């Protein structure tokens with residue numbers, strides 16, 4: 230049994246579950262059953278025990294159970310107990326009774342902000358929604374990567390939202406000025422651009438540090454999955470940011486879009502062995518590359534301070550030193566990650582499927598797998614708890 234792990238999960242009026250009590254006891258789990266049984270709903274419940282909207286990105290009001298004749302979802306709740314070494318922690322989240330579009334988060338009974346959940350659990354998920362990640366718009370990939378970044382650098386989410394807020398305000402000023410045929414307030418714009426420069430530099434530094442740490446894990450890992458070469462495009466030298474924003478003003482105002490800045494970065498992934506961009510790889514290869522990244526992230530989070538991002542000769546900038554300080558100070562208190570792999574096993578050939586089971590086991594990662602057929606999980610016998618689900622009910626356990 231893992232020392233840091235999910236022990237017990239309770240759902241109340243969550244999606245298709247009226248009520249569920251699941252004694253996981255720190256084990257990995259495979260959930261199997263027909264389409265619509267409620268497997269993904271259970272993964273989603275674990276994923277909302279973190280900041281953000283969980284693995285479907287759903288509105289909080291939609292998470293409550295809704296019968297066909299009901300206009301809106303009911304008030305819902307998810308509660309979990311984790312072991313942390315010798316200690317125990319209770320995490321809970323659920324509808325805010327004053328506003329069903331919001332939720333409340335509690336740690337050991339105390340109401341806290343959602344980002345505090347990261348002190349106890351970091352979920353890493355891969356779902357069919359990410360199947361087209363390499364073919365999708367840049368912003369989707371960047372969002373995926375940013376989630377990998379803030380799992381180990383908690384400040385990153387706040388930096389990104391501060392940056393995006395300033396970006397929206399600047400664009401509003403510029404578009405209003407453009408449609409009014411007058412110049413925008415220069416002092417105000419300059420102030421916003423200073424904020425963009427400061428948070429933009431921090432944002433880039435956090436992404437660079439996380440990418441280097443992740444790549445280091447991928448290098449150190451001899452697995453059955455193809456190695457991914459990761460890089461970031463759209464990086465801008467910090468010193469060029471103020472002038473860049475200034476020069477982009479009139480273009481941005483006319484276009485109604487912010488065309489300059491590190492929000493336009495992208496994660497580039499290359500299949501090393503084939504020397505091919507991920508977008509040109511087969512569906513199965515893309516899935517395998519994603520798993521290589523996800524397992525690298527799992528390894529990084531499972532080993533505090535794993536993956537030193539810089540060599541001895543490098544001289545990092547101040548924002549970069551900040552990002553590294555945050556990574557290493559939080560490394561000591563990093564909570565155990567939990568891996569949520571939705572319908573991943575079915576996409577892999579038997580060799581890779583067994584390799585996935587072996588690798589998650591070897592990394593000591595508590596993992597929840599889903600699939601329609603029991604046969605997919607042969608390789609997990611005696612290593613994980615099997616649960617057959619049908620119609621939102623647990624039908625059978627395989628110990």
Ligand SMILES: Nc1ncnc2c1ncn2[C@@H]1O[C@H](COP(=O)(O)OP(=O)(O)OP(=O)(O)O)[C@@H](O)[C@H]1O
Nearest residue numbers: 244245263264265266267268269270291293294295
């Ligand atoms: N708010 C809700 N209230 C009640 N039922 C819901 C709600 N949201 C989703 N459902 C239902 O939950 C059921 C189970 O969905 P889920 O995505 O967990 O299935 P699954 O077992 O992962 O299936 P698949 O193998 O097709 O991916 C679906 O039939 C869906 O209609």
